[in-house]
Amino acid sequence: MTGPGRDAETGPEHGTGPEHGTGPEHGTGPEHGTGPEHGTGPGPQPRHPGAHPGADPGPHPRPATRPLLALAALCATLFTAAAVTVAVRHGAPLAPEQAVHHWALAHRGEPLRSVAGALTATGSGPVPYLMAVLAGLLAGRGARGRLRAVVCTVAVLAIGQAVRYGLMELLARPRPTPADWAGRASGYSFPSGHATTSALAAGLLAWGIARYAGRGPARTWCAVLALWAVAVGLTRVYLGVHWPGDVLGGWLLAGTVLSLALLLERYALPDRYAADGVPEPGGAGPV
Numbered sequence: 001m002t003g004p005g006r007d008a009e010t011g012p013e014h015g016t017g018p019e020h021g022t023g024p025e026h027g028t029g030p031e032h033g034t035g036p037e038h039g040t041g042p043g044p045q046p047r048h049p050g051a052h053p054g055a056d057p058g059p060h061p062r063p064a065t066r067p068l069l070a071l072a073a074l075c076a077t078l079f080t081a082a083a084v085t086v087a088v089r090h091g092a093p094l095a096p097e098q099a100v101h102h103w104a105l106a107h108r109g110e111p112l113r114s115v116a117g118a119l120t121a122t123g124s125g126p127v128p129y130l131m132a133v134l135a136g137l138l139a140g141r142g143a144r145g146r147l148r149a150v151v152c153t154v155a156v157l158a159i160g161q162a163v164r165y166g167l168m169e170l171l172a173r174p175r176p177t178p179a180d181w182a183g184r185a186s187g188y189s190f191p192s193g194h195a196t197t198s199a200l201a202a203g204l205l206a207w208g209i210a211r212y213a214g215r216g217p218a219r220t221w222c223a224v225l226a227l228w229a230v231a232v233g234l235t236r237v238y239l240g241v242h243w244p245g246d247v248l249g250g251w252l253l254a255g256t257v258l259s260l261a262l263l264l265e266r267y268a269l270p271d272r273y274a275a276d277g278v279p280e281p282g283g284a285g286p287v
Helices: 065-088 097-105 114-122 126-139 142-171 193-213 217-240 244-263 270-275
Strands: none
Touching: 065 142, 065 244, 097 217, 097 244, 114 217, 126 142, 126 193, 142 193, 142 244, 142 270, 193 244, 217 244
């Protein structure tokens, strides 16, 4: 019988009431896994920033990739423009370059001349390579990681210098007349070797310090290194051995090389990323 009599088993005392497992307190309410916050409701779903509704975000580069690509493209474009200008004019200086050169000659004297000579000497030779080695030692983790980082930093410096030398021979821009020189110089003028090398060394060491001490504490050192690289480049103009465009070209070339090197950092130093918990390219990352 299914009527309302005593033997009908559909009442609260027979398992259909809230005390028998069908109420919200028995696992069917939002607090038991069926609400939006438990993944079954119409709650908001995570989506890649900037993606259109319904679009598959897919893989995207690391946050630093796009700025580095933009910086490399900017430096390369400006350097190309400077190199084309030099080539089209057959190395002849622009009017602003001549003006700066004449100003440097008119204001050259002691003790600035000696200070400039001592400072410009640090922009070539062993000093930049010692800075590159130090950068690798600071950035690496463990003996193997440090060795690999040193090899990478020295390679970046050497490759940058090799590219600079090849472009110098290709463009063959004459230097200012030797009568105006107050320092040693050799080879053609564009781009400046001291400006390129010092900017590369400063960038590498700033990177090493940032990897060792973090970005915050490293800012002071980065500013000091940037000032050093700028000062080395300016001494080349002050000593009369380079046109200003040569120094600017060296800085732009160094900026291009450093940006590309940073883009390849995680591939060249996978041990560093593994130590920091960053997934290697193509890897699944830490679990």
